[in-house]
Amino acid sequence: MRILVTGADGFIGRYVVQELEHHGITVSSWNGPSRDGIDLLDKKDVIEKMNACRPDAILHLAGASSVAQSWKDPATTIATNVIGSVNLWQAAMAVPVSRFVHLSSAEIYSSDLLETQPIDELRPIDPRSPYATSKQTAELLLTQLARETPVNLVIVRPFNIVGPGQRPGFVLTDFAHQIIRTKLQRLHTLYTGNLDVTRDFLDVRDAAVAYRLLCTETYERRLFNLCSGSGHKLMSVLHQMMGLAQLSDVEVKRDPLKDRPNDRPMLIGNREAISDAVHWAPQIPWEITLRDVLRHEESTYQVMP
Secondary structure, eight states, X not given: OEEEEETTTSHHHHHHHHHHHHTTOEEEXXXXXXXXXXXXXXXXXXXXXXXXXXXXXXXXXXXXXOHHHHHHOHHHHHIIIIIHHHHHHHHHHTTTOSEEEEEOOGGGBOOOTTSOSSBOTTSOBOOOSHHHHHHHHHHHHHHHHHTTSSOEEXXXXXXXXXXXXXXXXXXXXXXXXXXXXXXXXXXXEEEESOOOOEEOEEXXXXXXXXXXXXXXXXXXXXXXXXXXXXXXXXXXXXXXXXXXXXXXXXXXXXXXXXOOTTOOSEEOBOOHHHHHHHOOOXXXXXXXXXXXXXXXXXXXXXXXX
16 A cells, blocks of 8 residues: 655654554655645646655645744645645546545634533534634535545544644744753743643644554544544643753743734544544653653754744
8 A cells, every 4th residue: 555645744744654654554755845845836746746656545744734824924824725735636536546634623613612622523613713714625625526536535633733843833842942941041931822721732643643544444434533632721731841841930921922813712622533433542641742842852952032
């Protein structure tokens, strides 16, 4: 079996490729254009490369992934996540592939505090950022296109995937950088955004196993949350990481410039569907995830503003 992984050089992609190859699966890795890879907005190039590798299945991980960046550059986010996904789909239909696993996002869900948590796949949709809108739009278009084909389109809505090696701009990496910086430079204040929100975090290594199973196992369902099923308040996460780093006597202050527009107060997922379909459950303890993020940040730390 040959699986094409787009975004193979990304944070999640690197772990997924390693997981697939560890289980003897042949992988065609497509990196992003910033690393001399494939620009999914170049339809001609996508078609040529697809015909060259001719995969059995596609795991589409590539795309713009930052909610914060989507507010700064919504056009690029929408073009990458919508047009790029459609170009990939159309190229895949000419091969054809048997399964197309598409990475969406839990950000598309409605998540008012008064609504039931955790969120299952039947929750109404209410995107509140350009990023979430791009993911919902891609879902709708691919679902429409899939109705006319025998290809199994599988949509995955991940919650917060975290772990060592995630780039700056994501909450655990930013916490770790601030903590290491504060400790090494003997600073007395740590600045953060809004800590009064609760998030569902899943270790990227557990996510990689789930993606392998979704690409290779037999199941009937076509829509899945990918999450841990439990929530962590950011204030608690920050103090837990500070404790692991043995950082004390530091004042935590809120910096309004770090806040995100329309930030959701709570986002916790229900993972029953994916657990039942492919017999998957998270295995990595939460403390190990936090410790590994801190260790990676410390090993790669460079003085930054």
